[in-house]
Amino acid sequence: xxxxxxxxxxxxxxxxxxxxxxxxxxxxxxxxxxxxxxxxxxxxxxxxxxxxxxxxxxxxxxxxxxxxxxxxxxxxxxxxxxxxxxxxxxxxxxxxxxxxxxxxxxxxxxxxxxxxxxxxxxxxxxxxxxxxxxxxxxxxxxxxxxxxxxxxxxxxxxxxxxxxxxxxxxxxxxxxxxxxxxxxxxxxxxxxxxxxxxxxxxxxxxxxxxxxxxxxxxxxxxxxxxxxxxxxxxxxxxxxxxxxxxxxxxxxxxxxxxxxxxxxxxxxxxxxxxxxxxxxxxxxxxxxxxxxxxxx
Amino acid sequence: xxxxxxxxxxxxxxxxxxxxxxxxxxxxxxxxxxxxxxxxxxxxxxxxxxxxxxxxxxxxxxxxxxxxxxxxxxxxxxxxxxxxxxxxxxxxxxxxxxxxxxxxxxxxxxxxxxxxxxxxxxxxxxxxxxxxxxxxxxxxxxxxxxxxxxxxxxxxxxxxxxxxxxxxxxxxxxxxxxxxxxxxxxxxxxxxxxxxxxxxxxxxxxxxxxxxxxxxxxxxxxxxxxxxxxxxxxxxxxxxxxxxxxxxxxxxxxxxxxxxxxxxxxxxxxxxxxxxxxxxxxxxxxxxxxxxxxxxxxxxxxxxxxxxxxxxxxxxxxxxxxxxxxxxxxxxxxxxxxxxxxxxxxxxxxxxxxxxxxxxxxxxxxxxxxxxxxxxxxxxxxxxxxxxxxxxxxxxxxxxxxxxxxxxxxxxxxxxxxxxxxxxxxxxxxxxxxxxxxx
Ligand code: HEM
Numbered sequence: 028x029x030x031x032x033x034x035x036x037x038x039x040x041x042x043x044x045x046x047x048x049x050x051x052x053x054x055x056x057x058x059x060x061x062x063x064x065x066x067x068x069x070x071x072x073x074x075x076x077x078x079x080x081x082x083x084x085x086x087x088x089x090x091x092x093x094x095x096x097x098x099x100x101x102x103x104x105x106x107x108x109x110x111x112x113x114x115x116x117x118x119x120x121x122x123x124x125x126x127x128x129x130x131x132x133x134x135x136x137x138x139x140x141x142x143x144x145x146x147x148x149x150x151x152x153x154x155x156x157x158x159x160x161x162x163x164x165x166x167x168x169x170x171x172x173x174x175x176x177x178x179x180x181x182x183x184x185x186x187x188x189x190x191x192x193x194x195x196x197x198x199x200x201x202x203x204x205x206x207x208x209x210x211x212x213x214x215x216x217x218x219x220x221x222x223x224x225x226x227x228x229x230x231x232x233x234x235x236x237x238x239x240x241x242x243x244x245x246x247x248x249x250x251x252x253x254x255x256x257x258x259x260x261x262x263x264x265x266x267x268x269x270x271x272x273x274x275x276x277x278x279x280x281x282x283x284x285x286x287x288x289x290x291x292x293x294x295x296x297x298x299x300x301x302x303x304x305x306x307x308x309x310x311x312x313x314x315x316x317x318x319x320x321x322x323x
Numbered sequence: 324x325x326x327x328x329x330x331x332x333x334x335x336x337x338x339x340x341x342x343x344x345x346x347x348x349x350x351x352x353x354x355x356x357x358x359x360x361x362x363x364x365x366x367x368x369x370x371x372x373x374x375x376x377x378x379x380x381x382x383x384x385x386x387x388x389x390x391x392x393x394x395x396x397x398x399x400x401x402x403x404x405x406x407x408x409x410x411x412x413x414x415x416x417x418x419x420x421x422x423x424x425x426x427x428x429x430x431x432x433x434x435x436x437x438x439x440x441x442x443x444x445x446x447x448x449x450x451x452x453x454x455x456x457x458x459x460x461x462x463x464x465x466x467x468x469x470x471x472x473x474x475x476x477x478x479x480x481x482x483x484x485x486x487x488x489x490x491x492x493x494x495x496x497x498x499x500x501x502x503x504x505x506x507x508x509x510x511x512x513x514x515x516x517x518x519x520x521x522x523x524x525x526x527x528x529x530x531x532x533x534x535x536x537x538x539x540x541x542x543x544x545x546x547x548x549x550x551x552x553x554x555x556x557x558x559x560x561x562x563x564x565x566x567x568x569x570x571x572x573x574x575x576x577x578x579x580x581x582x583x584x585x586x587x588x589x590x591x592x593x594x595x596x597x598x599x600x601x602x603x604x605x606x607x608x609x610x611x612x613x614x615x616x617x618x619x620x621x622x623x624x625x626x627x628x629x630x631x632x633x634x635x636x637x638x639x640x641x642x643x644x645x646x647x648x649x650x651x652x653x654x655x656x657x658x659x660x661x662x663x664x665x666x667x668x669x670x671x672x673x674x675x676x677x678x679x680x681x682x683x684x685x686x687x688x689x690x691x692x693x694x695x696x697x698x699x700x701x702x703x704x705x706x707x708x709x710x711x712x713x714x715x716x717x718x719x720x721x722x723x724x725x726x727x728x729x730x731x732x733x734x735x736x737x738x739x740x741x742x743x744x745x746x747x748x749x750x751x752x753x754x755x756x757x758x759x760x761x762x
Contacts, residue, residue, distance in 0.1 A: 115747075115749070116749065223750045224750075226749060226750035226753065227749035227750050230745050230746050230748070230749050230750070230752065231746050231749075233742065233745075233746075234742040234743055234745065234746035237738060237739070237742045238739060238742070241735050241738065241739060244735065245732075245735070248728075249692055249694060250691060250692050250703075251703070251705075251721075252515065252694070252701060252703045252705070252721045252723040253515060253723070254728075254731065255506065257432060257437065257457075257458055259433055262429055262432050262433035263433050265429055266426060266429050266430060266433055269422055269425060269426040269429065270426060272422055273419055273422050273423065273426070275753075276415050276418050276419050276422070277415075277419060278753050279415060279753045280415045
């Protein structure tokens with residue numbers, strides 16, 4: 028298969044993904060909802076994985092070079108992650124979020140037909156390359172959810188105030204809407220519950236972030252002979268790791284300082300953004316081994 | 324970061340009516356930040372006075388330091404658990420302030436460009452303060468000391484007394500502790516060097532240090548039999564004469580030659596009628612090419628250009644050229660021409676024979692991402708003569724020696740296990756609600 032057949036895969040996937048979280052509204056038992064949601068999301072994963080593998084064979088290299096190719100991996104792993112989190116913590120809104128994100132990436136690929144490029148520089152042809160990039164993308168996507176949850180919590184805790192908060196809540200209404208639409212009972216209003224939700228998500232995102240850094244180290248060792256070189260991208264990943272570490276440890280005490288925690292979590296995301304987008308603009312980025320990312 | 328400080332200070336002052344003076348027990352965040360501040364001043368001062376990079380002692384001093392330090396941590400925690408300073412250093416406020424300090428110092432590292440190791444700048448204030456060689460500065464040494472001590476105590480604390488629920492936390496802390504300790508201590512035993520191997524030269528065991536002109540001898544000798552590059556087929560692009568802008572094909576972003584393939588660019592179709600990946604031109608006007616395996620061969624394609632109506636506009640041989648042969652393009656009209664880009668490498672490799680001290684030889688092929696272990700050394704394919712590409716007459720082989728690597732990798736796998744245990748526990752990894760805000 029190649030990009031010519033992509034639209035068929037894409038439309039099927041979108042339907043499956045929408046079905047997967049829409050079962051929440053069906054008048055059936057919780058257990059049946061769960062089973063149906065799993066079946067739909069897993070079918071999506073199966074067909075997308077099939078597409079990626081055949082594209083991989085077709086291209087003779089892992090499809091992870093161009094933006095469009097990376098988006099394919101999102102479409103597989105976001106729903107998987109949504110499923111794991113959903114099965115673990117019963118957050119229907121998280122499944123909805125991950126599936127909607129996946130759909131967004133699929134739609135972008137549909138509207139921007141993929142460029143077709145076979146070449147991949149030798150250093151990137153490592154067994155660690157795919158896991159390193161995918162795991163990073165996932166941690167990014169998950170930690171962003173924790174950020175949204177934090178913002179949601181902040182809005183709740185300041186909801187009696189007016190002005191700027193009102194404006195913010197309108198800007199951020201999609202996630203606000205999502206969490207409230209898909210949440211049962213009291214979960215949505217209790218700040219402590221919201222923070223607990225954030226914690227569950229931060230631990231997942233943090234695990235993936237850690238894994239991303241470590242895979243990167245293993246790969247660097249294999250390709251460049253040195254597992255840690257303080258390359259700016261590495262340094263910024265470490266910084267992100269450290270600020271989330273601060274959040275985790277802050278949470279393990281001072282349980283009552285909820286708004287401090289919400290703020291720290293909100294600010295942590297700024298580091299993630301800097302690590303993701305900002306590095307190339309730092310004065311230190313001149314000699315980065317990661318400059319290939321600017322190519323495309 | 325200062326936001327947290329202010330917030331916590333304000334809270335402690337207003338809520339708890341805390342009239343505790345600085346460094347009066349029990350210590351809290353304030354003390355942590357003051358200690359961090361003192362460490363920063365000390366670090367900057369030492370760097371400014373010495374004005375040169377520092378290194379951790381090498382084997383065997385590093386090994387005994389690490390073992391002594393770790394045993395000391397365990398012993399202190401075991402026997403002095405109730406000492407007020409031990410209590411503080413193994414608690415959350417110390418951990419958070421140490422992490423904040425480490426974050427600030429790494430942020431400097433993430434912003435200020437660093438000099439290559441071994442380079443020493445004179446009369447450069449940022450260099451003198453250690454900012455430009457941060458990884459070998461006193462500043463980071465003190466930061467590590469605070470961070471690793473806090474982390475070390477936290478590790479022991481998570482193990483004593485043993486609780487199943489705490490095991491994931493123990494693993495994360497232990498993994499990170501091992502990575503840091505082994506990484507720092509091992510940095511001085513690690514060698515990063517390279518072999519410069521010429522085609523048909525005598526076997527050699529001389530390696531050059533990566534960061535200085537210093538030479539070492541390895542216990543084995545290497546000889547290069549053949550360096551080779553496997554290349555992708557070249558790309559063909561349409562170029563605007565006036566500003567050299569590249570025009571992408573209508574259906575995709577790149578057009579890579581495959582035999583008899585055609586592609587549309589703007590109003591034209593280009594058709595590859597014949598493609599020879601490695602060839603010599605038979606004359607200087609490039610009217611014909613012949614396949615060859617000899618040195619300096621170039622890719623060549625006979626292409627035809629058609630307009631929308633299918634009329635042939637031009638037909639010629641084109642080539643990307645190389646260090647011997649000039650390139651050749653094909654013109655479409657006075658505004659545009661088609662060009663073949665130099666082929667990109669897919670894989671480069673060196674066929675090598677190693678001569679071991681016991682008189683035996685070993686043959687192997689080194690490729691990027693496929694290192695080879697030889698007598699405790701790791702060999703990596705890293706470079707070649709890029710101007711000559713496939714026809715490079717030498718190959719650069721990086722040779723690394725890092726006896727602490729197994730320890731670092733052990734730490735890495737322990738940390739992975741630990742974080743996934745926490746992933747599964749989620750918010751339950753953290754103590755349940757309590758109002759015991761002050762330790
Ligand atoms: C991968 C990195 C790390 C993870 C996932 C992690 C996770 C945790 C968690 C979840 C707790 C909560 C324990 C509880 O509430 O019972 C904790 C406690 C703690 N952590 Fe970490 N941590 C990490 C790194 C560090 C570092 C770098 C330090 C020190 C600089 C540190 C110092 C501490 C301390 C002092 C405690 C309190 C122990 C106690 O009072 O029982 N941790 N850690």
